[in-house]
Amino acid sequence: MLVDMGFSVEMIARAIEENGPNAETSVIIDTISNYSKHCEASSSKSKTIDHFLAMGFDEEKVIKAIHEHGEENTEQIADSLVSCAVVSCAAEELPKVKEEDDIDWSDSDNEINYSDFLSSDDEKHLDSSLGNSSQVLDLVKMGYSKLEASLALERCGENVSTADLVDFICAAQIAREAPEFHADPEERKPRHDVKKRRIEPKREPRLSTDADEPVRLPNPMIGFGLPNEPGLITHRTLPDLARGPPYFYYENVALAPKGVWETISRHLYDVAPEFMDSKYLCAAARKRGYVHNLPISNRFQIQPPPKYTVQEAFPLTKKWWPKWDERTKLNCILTVTASAQLTNRVRNALEAHSGEPSEATKRYVMKECKTWNLVWVGKNKAAPLEPDEMETLLGFPKNHTRGGGMSRTERYKSLGNSFQVDTVAYHLSVLKPLFPNGINVLSLFTGIGGAEVALHRLQIPMKTVVSVEISAENRNILKDFWEQTNQTGVLIEFADVQELTTSRIVELMKRFGGFDLVIGGSPCNNLAGGNRVTRSGLHGEQSVLFYEYCRILEVVRETTARMRRS
Template sequence: MGSEGDDSSPSDYDWNTDDELEVFGIPPSDPTISSQESCEDSVGESSASCSSAKHSKLIHLFVGMGFSRETVIKAIDENGRDNEEDIMEALLTLTAEKPLTVEKDEALSVLVNMGYPFEEALTAIDKCGPKAHISELADFISASQLEKGLHSPQESPNNKHDASDYTHEKPCQPSGEYYLHTSKKVKLGLGIFNEASQVISRKFPREVANKPYFYFENVALAPKGVWKTISRFLYEIEPEYVDSKYFCAATRKRGYIHNLPTHNRSPLLPIPPLTIQEAFPTTKKWWPSWDRRTKLNCLLTRVAPGPVTERIRKLLEKFGDEPPLHVQENVLVEIRKWNLVWVGKNKLAPLEPDEYEMLLGFPRDHTRGGGVTRTERYKSLGNAFQVNTVAYHLSVLKGRFPNGINVLSLFSGIGGAEVALHRLGMMLKNVVSVEIAEVNRNIIRSWWEQTNQRGNLIEVEDVQKVSSNELSQWITKFGGFDLIIGGSPCNNISGSNRVSRHGLEGEQSSLFYEYFRIVEAVMEIQRDELL
């Protein structure tokens, strides 16, 4: 996404919104890939240079699968660079012989190289133990940063979305006391339907106490101070943290800031399966006793390559029904990392796109057809709202708009908010959908037509080009927006990004300020129209 005069195109940005740190504990991208692509495109490059780039790409590929860099280099040296299957075979053999854990000094070094402060890395190792996997240690640190971040300031972004351009002259003052349930582990938020927890009452600043309602989502495990900054801009409303494992069979830790009521929430019915075995009953027959998972990890934008499951099958066949404990541990690392399920004896498989749709609360085939590739389906779904979670929050609006609701949907993705409102039985009277990816816009449009929506769908590509004049025209035409909903890109705040995890200073995640700009503009225009 680029502003006028910027040569950037939508394809220049990676719009991933998964919290892959929980699974991988490593950066999802590496400069070595671009050097490889450059090498292939340039006829003048020497063969030695291309060979070096290929070596780097192989290292990145297998480290991205969770193998240690040292083990990957050893396997490549022993098997050469031209046979990825032999390298994978060697890696699985090596890791079967030795659990995928590191001793204290090595773990400390890895965490520090990933960008974590020395003291925080040391604390994580002391709390989790030196045998803990890197992803567990990184998750512990991120959770600690999250807790501290709620009370720590963050420097203002230093880019085109300068925080000073949006700062209020003075902080908004709540009209009364504001209470929020928080806990050391991201868990319940303001009350979950299937958990015994007290629903917390809230009071808001006068300027946001009524509609338009707004609802903002992003990854919970953000760098220190990020949620504090987001809260400061969004009228000093503190985030509600929710793990979608309470609404489906997969975890998905997210933070939400909104001015919605919290009483009388209700879940979508029927309640979806809440465990792996309930969601995929045919897998139970093949599930070994030593795989005790009941929940899947966060659904990612990518799935395991075929060689991973094939090599695990061959490895397990060597040991019969009860592989040694260290083999079990290493296989479980791969299983959790890739969200694999058992589909036969010693046979694992990644989730299918339609299974993603079911877990996320979308209708079957929501992303299928219309020229959408399998890879695009995974990417779009991995970036989507978990519909049941969002619908639970939005359920308080059901009786408030009997004649239909006007929605401004920012960073719409594949229409998670629209699907949630539709499943709640609310008529979508007018929806302005702002989404950069053409494939996602096509998915929303197709769903709109197939569900026979009677309202108006207005599609906009670039959130940065939504002007106050356009907003004013829509507000006049519709009679105002009732709900502004969206989640800006988390590229630079996601725990998986150790390359450019610059928080709200990052090029993509700074688009949060566009969300705030638009919310502020709508609030002001609609306030003026009431005078």
């Protein structure tokens, strides 16, 4: 049940651990309440929560009870809470752990009956895992939290000794608490190795995020390094919890409000974000953070590599580009572009006087050029990019967003919200030797299919793509791409992440043999600097869907673990 809410045993265990065993569970509560607001899409739910909170019950338990009984059944909720409190007082919470585990996998709310596709092995697992509660009990007696213990059991499988479970828990603790423990040995060498990092002395990536320490954006923003450049970092050690399968790849804007990336990282198994500005791989800036558990050695670029400067990308502009416009890169491609009238205003300003424009005029023109990403397409004629030019810059085939019932304005919006394909492909390139026979992809917040285009251009066969995208026009674009590129794999499109219930995810995984990659960039609306109205952070109306990514990823991870065990 907690999994359905987006909060796995793992996440709760980690959150509790981070705040200390007896500390306030503010992180959990904050997350759960915010998530639940979104999930239920109604304020009545939070009113119900408030109601019971006012009675002095623990918020976590309240939310759980509401989910179990439905918010309208306040009496049952109350009963449940009272009996729950009694159990707690008895200091024997162990049975509840198993309860969570069972609920997790035999949720009767789901439309699909698990027994229909659970193999006999799976059932055996459920039974034997009940039998293993004595191990959990042992661990609890040794001072570990019940959640920690059940987590260890979950990840290590049923046929392991208690000593092994202890090892796992210790390893997980060390991995989380001591960043230097999993630093690359090469990078960890003491200072006599200075020559090696002379090139980028400041770019020492933190391999694990400390909750107390704010995330700092690297300067230059080049992630683990650029292709064909010195100073490449080719190895990192992930926190144990973060390891695949499945691989996951999460993206969002780098310049988010303070604290956002700390939260994102914490919810994605403490993997430190890789911040990269796409201006190092193409002719337009795009500062983004990527949280992923992919290997980072032997990355390669897709061919042909994109043009590096605006003038190379759009050769016709060279002729008209004034000397005093020193730009070689464009700024970030946004969701709105300048009007055609702006081109006229710029032209009028430039032609007000003959000869070299005044400094003031240059300043005005340059300001507009940088604000609106104008390029020179004629004498004194600075115009916004065409949609197909944006497609080129972002690594999509020309006319990728054409058709599908999209207006020009809508194309700009969809393109502004998209991946830079070359950047994503650079990161995903390590998958190519790993999946020669193809890959099963769960693509969330697909948009116009940046991930799919990247995989296609990498020539990694897509056996299955399950895609979730709210915009019907964007779904059409992906479908068209799928057909036009003669994909042999299966494409399944959903409109809403809410449709991906636990049962449906499990069903899909059983059908296709699991997912190898869970990829997506959740909505940035409430994080993006351009938003003057609702830049409300990760809990904003759209950006809160980040927690849906977490929820779905966690279901895939747990299902993957189960499938591999059986």
